[in-house]
Amino acid sequence: MPLFPDVIVDLATSRLGLGTAGGAVDSSRLVFRVVALMSCLQLKDLQLARSGRTVLEHLDGHFQAAAITALIGANGAGKSTLIQAIMGTLTPVSGSVECQVPAARRAWLPQQLALDLSFPMSVEELIMTGTWPSHGAFKGYCGAHYRRGREIMQRLGISHLAHRPLGELSGGQRQRALIGRTLMQEAELLLLDEPFANVDVDTVEILMDVLREMARKGATIIIVLHDMNQLAKLADDVLILTEGHGRWATPDALADRQTGLSRPPRLPLTFPGSV
Numbered sequence: 131m132p133l134f135p136d137v138i139v140d141l142a143t144s145r146l147g148l149g150t151a152g153g154a155v156d157s158s159r160l161v162f163r164v165v166a167l168m169s170c171l172q173l174k175d176l177q178l179a180r181s182g183r184t185v186l187e188h189l190d191g192h193f194q195a196a197a198i199t200a201l202i203g204a205n206g207a208g209k210s211t212l213i214q215a216i217m218g219t220l221t222p223v224s225g226s227v228e229c230q231v232p233a234a235r236r237a238w239l240p241q242q243l244a245l246d247l248s249f250p251m252s253v254e255e256l257i258m259t260g261t262w263p264s265h266g267a268f269k270g271y272c273g274a275h276y277r278r279g280r281e282i283m284q285r286l287g288i289s290h291l292a293h294r295p296l297g298e299l300s301g302g303q304r305q306r307a308l309i310g311r312t313l314m315q316e317a318e319l320l321l322l323d324e325p326f327a328n329v330d331v332d333t334v335e336i337l338m339d340v341l342r343e344m345a346r347k348g349a350t351i352i353i354v355l356h357d358m359n360q361l362a363k364l365a366d367d368v369l370i371l372t373e374g375h376g377r378w379a380t381p382d383a384l385a386d387r388q389t390g391l392s393r394p395p396r397l398p399l400t401f402p403g404s405v
């Protein structure tokens with residue numbers, strides 16, 4: 131029964147923001163937020179190291195389902211390290227990552243620089259590979275798969291690029307195609323490492339809409355961001371990594387602490403722990 135204690139803790143710390151002007155709890159919002167708080171991903175006293183050196187320790191807390199959590203921190207704070215531990219590619223020194231999402235429904239979009247897209251593959255072919263984790267790589271695709279692939283490309287505004295090789299795409303077009311693959315996969319847990327870096331404003335807007343839609347449908351989304359305006363627009367929750375530890379915050383509380391203002395406006399901002 132992990133849910134009920136979470137709600138109590140969140141009420142106590144006001145993370146739910148349920149209070150009314152008179153201090154009473156708004157029960158209609160409570161139902162919505164209780165659903166949102168159902169967590170499929172939890173960190174328990176997690177310690178992570180690289181080459182024998184501790185990067186993060188005593189990390190605790192749950193990521194909300196049906197919500198977007200921004201993961202922030204200065205360069206080298208351990209954001210990618212934590213993402214790798216969540217994806218299961220880095221073994222914790224101690225503690226655990228408890229994830230109820232099946233591996234076939236987890237998707238990870240690394241930083242663009244880490245991607246080798248010289249592999250000869252078209253946009254449509256890339257998107258169709260989103261079926262592989264659940265359907266298998268060698269079974270071929272059925273008509274329903276192709277229909278869904280076309281719908282996804284239309285949603286992302288890349289239908290005209292369907293047969294274009296990945297190596298010939300711009301950074302923004304590539305990000306749209308990669309997000310398209312996660313839609314095809316019907317990812318329930320999506321981790322994105324700086325997905326808006328070097329991407330034009332229109333693409334950012336489209337991708338933000340798509341991510342919000344995925345979260346509304348129940349996905350748990352964790353996104354590494356360096357831009358506080360993007361965070362303010364997108365995130366429901368924030369995990370700040372600083373000096374080897376994690377701290378949870380709401381986007382509003384974070385903005386208030388940094389600017390002394392309620393949003394908007396909120397520029398310019400810096401990360402806690404950055405110099």
Ligand SMILES: Nc1ncnc2c1ncn2[C@@H]1O[C@H](COP(=O)(O)OP(=O)(O)OP(=O)(O)O)[C@@H](O)[C@H]1O
Pocket residue numbers: 180181185203204205206207208209210211212
């Ligand atoms: N493969 C590796 N081997 C050894 N140390 C590593 C390795 N990868 C990262 N580190 C170190 O672990 C620490 C955390 O790195 P990590 O990449 O997780 O930070 P980050 O918050 O994602 O940084 P950035 O914002 O620059 O992407 C850094 O001190 C880094 O030098």
